[in-house]
Amino acid sequence: MNNKILIITHTADNFSIEKVTDYIAKNGFEVIRFDVDLYPLQNRLSTTFQDGQWISTLETPDAKHRLDDITAVWYRRAYNMGNGLKEEIDAKFYGAAMGEIRTTLFGFLESIDTYALGKPSVYRRLDSKEEQLKIADKIGFKIPETCITNNPEEAKSFILKHQNVIGKMQSGFAIYEDGVESVVFTNVIEEEKLEDLDSLLYCPMQFQKKIEKKKELRVTVVGRDVYAFEIDSQKFDDAKVDWRKDGVNLIDKWMPTELPRDIEAKILELLDVYNVDYGAMDIIVSPEDEYYFIEINAAGEFFWLDNLTEENLISKSIADLLCDKAPRRNNVVLV
Known part of the structure; x- marks a missing residue:
């Protein structure tokens, strides 16, 4: 029996990879690590069809691996692929x-004929915040009043109606200036800034009625396992609107929490609709104890919450899922 599990990540990823790898080893499985920032200069990926057989191989600086007979793949990150290539080839x-590198790697990942915890196409689908909100609303979650637009007049009308409105980008939006990255966080839209919205013509934005917060939840789902944590972000000035602004200082302030049974059921139903086995969900609990769905991240980070569990239980759940020791949502497509 083959017992190889492929992990797609990058060399600068955090220690969660090692935690999951340790649990995989305890289950008697082998990990093949594919660091995409070493592709293609150091990692060589090949797929061949001949004599009626498909064979895929990964050659790293340390070893050569067959990949066509792996039992599962964890597509965690694809950061910084093609690192160093710009210095090696003619600029033209x-x-x-880079287009061929991305197409080849993502094409390989889509074609793997086995269980996959994450795929590029799954990540692309979950990029749609609009679909997320529509599905969440349909299955019975409360969601904030929302307007997604590049029409300044639509945005102004929405803001004037609801008064207390936040604006945010739908992607991992960052601005680069002089080599410095500035992340665009969620912010309250002040009425005196309405005229600045004319720039929406060039870049759409998402606006939502601001939900007052009793607490914020981060819910990590692995298969059927649900790990919920809460934080009182309102105790910290920099975190009141977007806790990520003060994320480093809050890292040890999160606490495990229990979810109402109906909320947990809706969370699992959402993953059923998407047919995915991993998601990191943001939820706001209002002072009236109403639970508002904000978004789900297909590959959201979990390491700081994993450290708050006994024996890194989130990592264990991921390893058990990959080793087929926990219930899966069947997502094998090449049948």
């Missing part, structure tokens, strides 16, 4: 080469 070829 760089854009085209």
Whole structure:
């Protein structure tokens, strides 16, 4: 029996990879780690069809691995692929080469004929915050009043109606200036800033009625296992609107929490609709104890919450899922 599990990540990923790898080893399985920032300069990926057989291989600086007979794949991150390539080839070829690199790697990941915890197509689908909100609303979650637009007049009308409105980007939005990255966080839209909304013509934005917060939840779901944590973000000035602004200082302030049974059922139903086995969900609990769905992240980070569990239980759940020792949502497509 083959017992190889492929993990797609990058060399600068955090220690959660090691935690999951340790649990996989305890289950008697082997991990093959594919660091995409070493592809293609150091990692060589090949797929061949001949003599009626498909064979895929990964050659790293340390070893050569068969990948066509793996039992599962964890697509965690694809950061910084093609690292160092710009310095190696003529500038006029760089854009085209990077296009081929992405197409080849993502094409390989989509074609793996086994259980996958995450795929590029799954990540792309979950990029749609609009679909997330529509599905959440349909299955009975409360969601904030929302407007997604590049029409300044629509935005102004929405803001004037609801008064207390926040604005946020739908993607991992960052601005780069002089090599410095500035992340765009969620912010309250002040009425005196309405005229600035004319720039929406060039870049759409998502607006939502601000939900007053009793507490914020981060819920990590692995298969059927639900790990819920809460934080009182309102105790910290920098975190009141967007806890990520003060994320480092809050890292040890999160506490495990219990979810109402109906909320947990809706969370699992949401993952059923998407047919995915991992999701990191943001929920706001209002002073009236109403639970508002905000978003789900297909590959949301979990390591700081994992440290708050006994024996890194989130990592254990991921390993058990990959080793087929926990219930899965069947997502094998090549049948």
